[in-house]
Amino acid sequence: MPKDSGIGASTKRREDLRFLTGAGNYTDDINIHGQAHVHFLRADVAHATINGIDLADAEKMPGVLRIFTGADFEPVGGLPCGWQVTDKHGEPMQEPKHPIIAHGKIRHVGEIVAAVVAESLAQARDAAEVIGLNLTELPAVVDMKTAVADGTTKVHDDLTSNLCYDWGFVEENKDAVDEAIKNAAHVTTLELVNNRLVANPMEPRVAVGEYSRSDDMHTLHTTSQNPHVIRLLMGAFVLGIPEHKLRVVAPDVGGGFGTKIFHYAEEAFCTFAAKAVNRPVKWTSTRSEAFMSDAHGRDHVTKIELAMDADNNFTAIRTETYANMGAYLSTFAPSVPTWLHGTLMAGNYKTPLIYVNVKAVFTNTVPVDAYRGAGRPEATFQLERVIDMAARERGVDPIALRRQNFVTEFPYATPVAVEYDTGDYEATMAKLEEIADMGGFAARRAESEKNGKLRGLGVNCYIEACGIAPSNLVGQLGARAGLYDAATVRVNATGSISVMVGAHSHGQGHETSFPQVISEMIGIPEDQIDIVHGDTSKIPFGMGTYGSRSLAVCGSAMVRAAEKVINKAKKIAAHLLEASDADIELKDGQFSVAGTDKSVAWGDVTLAAYVPHNYPLEDIEPGLEETAFYDPANFTYPAGAYACEVEVDPDTGKVTIERFSAADDFGNIINPMIVSGQVHGGIAQGIGQALLENCAYDENGQLLSASYMDYTMPRADDLPFYSVDHSCQTPCTHNPLGVKGCGEAGAIGSPPSVVNAVIDALQSGGKNVAHIDMPLTPSRVWNAMNNA
Amino acid sequence: MTSVTMTVNGKSVSGDVEGRTLLVDFLRNDLRLTGTHVGCDTSQCGACVVHVNGEAVKACAMFAAEADGADVATIEGQANADGSLSVIQQAFQDHHGLQCGFCTPGMVMSAAALLKDNPKPTEGEIREYLEGNICRCTGYHNIVKAIMAASGQDVAAIAAE
Structure with missing residues (x-):
């Protein structure tokens, strides 16, 4: 019988009521009295020297308050990078300056060249049109391998080359890996591209800056997944505003997917300009601007070699990846191809020797950073593709090959630094075989063939590392921040509770699921508990929401704070019941003395805490509010197995997804409905990457896919109903809820099975196609078939 | 500026708009009906769909002046009269x-x-x-x-x- 409240219940989402009635409060819905608007003039060339900017005509245009250029930002800092990677020689990465507004040089299409602040947005746009730019165009660096060749134009004159870092992991294992590959019975080699994507949350980014002269207080309203991180980075590194004079608010945020983690120039600009023009300053991105200013995702070019012994046991993996950083280092960019990618190369398999080399490269393109999964999809894709290819080369069943090499004993220390605490990869694979009805595939293939279509089945496994931690470890790895989280549980006098959390909900449903946990712990109804998030003036601190960390990290902080509250409340109850603290039990909102019928209700105890007439004031303080910071001992390791069935039209190359099944192990689950929804959305993004989405540049660095006319977003009719299951649960051993995180799994786990399925379909039709790079558009599939 | 009058969610409203003012901007900025959203600038995302004279319309693809005299329904008017969800x-x-x-x-x-x-x-x-x-x-x-x-x-x- 499913529960109807608390942990494990599919409680309907309370936030839906405002979203369904148009009562949401997104950043663009915020309009402050007297606000001005900014329009950014953005570069339409990829690489150029700025010889001069003529503002004379523009400044005379109606409504213009002030026009800013790079020179205005000389006195302030550039955008900081939050992660420093050390290269294989022990040297720090090359780290260029990242200006708020281009100064002297333009380095990518979309870079801000000037900012017009005017009374109205239309006036700002009109004025921007008459700004005179005197530019000398330079050759653009677009292709990564060309970028690191000798003699190539440099993106940054003050760096030694376009190579950000050359990273080896684990460098000490390199010789042993080389030796194992040389001596292997079989080596499968695959070269592939992990296509550049744009996250495309449906809400474009928005920033509204405000400044109050009366108390020297800056406020930034922004579309962020982590307002405290923005406050820290922008206050300390860019504008020099102390944290107590800077409030960052991220209200309802319309999706993030990673791209709203980062600190962007527009946020710093609006905060800076609000003081400079003494007016609130608002910017709302258009979708076209989003394509050329939101950090992009993926964009790896990889060669992977998988070595096996004569019995098809994996013996070694060696990879070489070129990772595009774009023109500047976005906030967490350097960590994505390294610590979020190299550490995942063991996957679900007991390969004893692994070596990962990553060359991060500057190009004249938009900066690239974390996008849903961030490094883990890239690791999973290459591994699960090369395994499928190996199975085909060896003439063995791809599922059997995976099973044979599964990690089966936990904890398992991989050769790439991480230790998996729990998992059961056989269980998720067996569940997948059931829900995907693999037994019925042959009949479905026969039916497709009768209709002139090719049908393929593709499978893959995945593992991810979520809730990146602990802070002392990530500090050693180059993180310039801690990765804990915080929560305050504030119990009000009448027993209702406000929980201030550092996590930020932008679609994940925290307002519903977090109270389920507190309700379970205390035994009061969920509707007596509210979550407060997204405002640095209201919550103690927090690192925000990304990397599937909210419940595993912030949820754990919330549990710790609630435990402190309960411990104190038990002392108060013991006093009221004239019993010993140790004998007090809390169940269903009632404190009772063990073994007696004496009890006192939650609300009576909380009232006593705030009206302490009968209260042990000599022992404990009045009030009932506790804060906890939680720094996890390890990552969490969700894992699973996915299956995709496709039909390919041999006449056109068009691929249709016929079935998609996902068996995930997320550990314990708070709200199964929300978890399924997270997986659905991730799968759609993964299918989008595999079949539809591609961020394309031409050789001059022109962005070819800068609108929904050119960049194919998955639509409802591109996708089927999915079959998802998360009944396989091996709880995390090191956090109090036993949870692992579910936000990214779908996007990590789905692309390989789609491509594996298409290759399977083509092979079934006698086409000897070993690999096609994503996205598998009709023209790419058709060309592969007809050149095979 | 052009003067427009229309019925929005059953109420008569009016305002002065520029010729280039889109219906979605009139709804969001002039009427403060911010439930209708803007997710793109090429009329593809559909976050701004409203009903104009009973037909689904992308409010970013219509000038406010074109809706003069029309009957417009937005998300704010979809719930039942007692406030319960439709x-x-x-x-x-x-x-x-x-x-x-x-x-x-x-x-x-x-x-x-x-x-x-x-x-x-x-x-x-x-x-x-x-x-x-x-x-x-x-x-x-x-x-x-x-x-x-x-x-x-x-x-x-x-x-x-």
Whole structure:
């Protein structure tokens, strides 16, 4: 019988009521009295020297308050990078300056060249049109391998080359890996591209800056997944505003997917300009601007070699990846191809020797950073593709090959630094075989063939590392921040509770699921508990929401704070019941003395805490509010197995997804409905990457896919109903809820099975196609078939 | 400036607009009906779908002046008179048909227009109709399911919660 409240219940989402009635409060819905608007003039060339900017005509245009250029930002800092990677020689990465507004040089299409602040947005746009730019165009660096060749134009004159870092992991294992590959019975080699994507949350980014002269207080309203991180980075590194004079608010945020983690120039600009023009300053991105200013995702070019012994046991993996950083280092960019990618190369398999080399490269393109999964999809894709290819080369069943090499004993220390605490990869694979009805595939293939279509089945496994931690470890790895989280549980006098959390909900449903946990712990109804998030003036601190960390990290902080509250409340109850603290039990909102019928209700105890007439004031303080910071001992390791069935039209190359099944192990689950929804959305993004989405540049660095006319977003009719299951649960051993995180799994786990399925379909039709790079558009599939 | 008058969610409203003012900007900025969203600038995402004289329209693809005299319905007017959710809104909540909520107003308005013309659409008809509404969060599974449920169809057999 499913529960109807608390942990494990599919409680309907309370936030839906405002979203369904148009009562949401997104950043663009915020309009402050007297606000001005900014329009950014953005570069339409990829690489150029700025010889001069003529503002004379523009400044005379109606409504213009002030026009800013790079020179205005000389006195302030550039955008900081939050992660420093050390290269294989022990040297720090090359780290260029990242200006708020281009100064002297333009380095990518979309870079801000000037900012017009005017009374109205239309006036700002009109004025921007008459700004005179005197530019000398330079050759653009677009292709990564060309970028690191000798003699190539440099993106940054003050760096030694376009190579950000050359990273080896684990460098000490390199010789042993080389030796194992040389001596292997079989080596499968695959070269592939992990296509550049744009996250495309449906809400474009928005920033509204405000400044109050009366108390020297800056406020930034922004579309962020982590307002405290923005406050820290922008206050300390860019504008020099102390944290107590800077409030960052991220209200309802319309999706993030990673791209709203980062600190962007527009946020710093609006905060800076609000003081400079003494007016609130608002910017709302258009979708076209989003394509050329939101950090992009993926964009790896990889060669992977998988070595096996004569019995098809994996013996070694060696990879070489070129990772595009774009023109500047976005906030967490350097960590994505390294610590979020190299550490995942063991996957679900007991390969004893692994070596990962990553060359991060500057190009004249938009900066690239974390996008849903961030490094883990890239690791999973290459591994699960090369395994499928190996199975085909060896003439063995791809599922059997995976099973044979599964990690089966936990904890398992991989050769790439991480230790998996729990998992059961056989269980998720067996569940997948059931829900995907693999037994019925042959009949479905026969039916497709009768209709002139090719049908393929593709499978893959995945593992991810979520809730990146602990802070002392990530500090050693180059993180310039801690990765804990915080929560305050504030119990009000009448027993209702406000929980201030550092996590930020932008679609994940925290307002519903977090109270389920507190309700379970205390035994009061969920509707007596509210979550407060997204405002640095209201919550103690927090690192925000990304990397599937909210419940595993912030949820754990919330549990710790609630435990402190309960411990104190038990002392108060013991006093009221004239019993010993140790004998007090809390169940269903009632404190009772063990073994007696004496009890006192939650609300009576909380009232006593705030009206302490009968209260042990000599022992404990009045009030009932506790804060906890939680720094996890390890990552969490969700894992699973996915299956995709496709039909390919041999006449056109068009691929249709016929079935998609996902068996995930997320550990314990708070709200199964929300978890399924997270997986659905991730799968759609993964299918989008595999079949539809591609961020394309031409050789001059022109962005070819800068609108929904050119960049194919998955639509409802591109996708089927999915079959998802998360009944396989091996709880995390090191956090109090036993949870692992579910936000990214779908996007990590789905692309390989789609491509594996298409290759399977083509092979079934006698086409000897070993690999096609994503996205598998009709023209790419058709060309592969007809050149095979 | 042009003076426009229209009925929005049953109330007569008027305002002065520039010729280039889009209906969505008039709704959001002049009337402060911020439930209608803007997610793109090429009339493709569908976050701004409203009803104009009973037809689903992308409010970013129509000038406010063109709606002069029209009967406009937005997400703010969809709930029942007692404030309870409409059948479609309730189905979206019951079946978790929204996550971040940004595309949701357009989805609900499109769904309402679809069900007016086609009271029992098939899965395929719903998916085809939603071509002009992009959602990045849900993978559409629960949106399609919610619309089927709102049309009175049994969705119990469709996988997952």
